[in-house]
Amino acid sequence: MKVNAILILFVLGLFACSKKEESISPTTGSITESIYASGTVKSVDQYQAFVSISGIIEEIYVQEGEEVEVGTPLLRVSNETQKFxxxxxxxxxxxxxxxxxxxxxxxxxxxxxxxxxxxxxxxxxxxxxxxxxxxxxxxxxxxxxxxxxxxxxxxxxxxxxxxxxxxxxxxxxxxxxxxxxxxxxxxxxxDFILKSKVKGTILSLLKERGELVSPQTPIANLGNTKDYVLEMQVDEHDIFQVKLGQKIAITFDAYKNQIFEAEVSKIASIMNERNKTFLIEAHFTKAPEKLYPNVTFEANIILKTKNNALILPRNYLKNDSIVTLIDGSTRVVKLGLTDFQKAEILSGLSPKDQVVKPN
Missing domain, CATH: 1.10.287 (Helix Hairpins)
Incomplete structure (x- = not known):
């Protein structure tokens, strides 16, 4: 019985230590409220080229990676009837x-x-x-x-x-x-000669000589790889907070622990009814040294930033409004700016209060 009592006391001691480790106090720091979005990098003027009539590719005049001007012939489709x-x-x-x-x-x-x-x-x-x-x-x-x-x-x-x-x-x-x-x-x-609509680069050729093509068949991808545009989808619930010129923090999987900067340059005037989002375009103000079209990224469109704010991790909040103190009592707090991890405490807590993580 004495051994069991000691064991119980030991477990209770561990539990008490665990609870103590879970308690924190609000800290002072900076917080940024932002809208999350994911997107794709596109080269400027990037588009898919289509022939306007059906036929067989008779000749291809360009190669992938080649620079072209507006009007440069890309390929010719053969059709004897049209010649006659x-x-x-x-x-x-x-x-x-x-x-x-x-x-x-x-x-x-x-x-x-x-x-x-x-x-x-x-x-x-x-x-x-x-x-x-x-x-x-x-x-x-x-x-x-x-x-x-x-x-x-x-x-x-x-x-x-x-x-x-x-x-x-x-x-x-x-x-x-x-x-x-x-x-x-x-x-x-x-029309049997497909020409470039932009000054840029042949990003990819999707068909080969001798293949049958139609106006529904993409032939090539072209774009200006000297400049890029960031395309992202923003949920309809967040779109009214987005404005032209807002700063955006951009991250790439290929560039670990690096943040790049961009600005909102265009907001779509109509919603995509299929996924209930709006297309947002942005241009880099601080870009990576090297990029490729169609690379994906994650973005945070910055709405507000505040320094010297009283901050608490959001996982210590219940329903984003209630905290539990170390003595077991609860308080209702008023929040200011929030991001995915932190929340600004406007009232209800002081830096001396200790808060425990809710169960």
Whole structure:
């Protein structure tokens, strides 16, 4: 019995020591309130390139890691039908070209001039006959014949002018239309050559020569690796606290125990309904020496910072509002700034109070 009593006292002593070790007092220090977010590093102007039409890759002009300019050809997709369409459009345009139809226009113009000369002659004869008829010279048949010739010549001239104008209009229209068809076919032919939209680097080529591709198939990843943008998702409950220019603390798995700095540069104006988050973009103010696109990071968007604050670890708080003192009593405390590990105590505790971790 004596041994059991000693053992019980020993266990109680250990428990008391354990409880004593679990008790702490609030300390004075600095605390920062922030919003946590995770994200991905993107190169500036990073995008996936897609062809606009289906076909087989006939030639690839670039390699991964190569620097390109805006408009640099990346690859060509083969399509024989489009080549034939372009050649046919050029043949049609040549056939309908204004210069090649100049003979038809000159012929119609000559016919109009002949009709005009005939009209002038018949008009003159009719006027003379009209004068004679007024003097009762000649017969009525001669007068009517001259009038009929004049009216016929006048109608023929008007018709010839109309045919000339219509022919010229049709030829001009056909020439313009077929030239436009050549431009369309040429543009469609250019669609078979995929060109860079940015000045940057070929980050990756996703297809090889001879592969069938379509407008739904990503072909390559490009971007400007001389500058990076940080993309992160912020929960809808936190978005109203985020503002342009706010400081961000950035950490990478590859850079242990190092913190890099960035600033909020863009806040999406619409929420992603699928995951209930907003896209936030930031730019480095203090960046790592080396980075790669699509590397992940963790971020803390800094809302407020306070020095000389009375601080208590949050795991010593119950429901972020109640603490248990070493004597077993409880108190309600008022919190200020909080982060994941610490909380600022505004009232309810003093630096002399000892608090134990709640069970």
């Amino acid at each position: 369409n372009l050649e046919n459009a050029k043949l049609t345009a040549n056939f309908n070209d204004l210069a090649n139809n100049q003979g038809k226009i000159l012929e119609a113009e000559a016919l109009a001039q002949t009709a005009k000369a005939k009209l002038n002659l018949d008009s003159s004869l009719f006027a003379r006959q009209k004068t004679l008829w007024a003097q009762q010279v000649g017969t009525r048949v001669e007068y009517e014949q001259k009038e009929l010739n004049y009216q016929s010549a006048k109608a023929n001239y008007i018709s010839a002018i109309q045919r000339y104008k219509e022919l010229k209009r049709q030829i001009n229209y056909s020439a313009a239309q077929t030239k436009k068809n050549v431009q369309i076919s040429s543009r469609q032919n250019e």
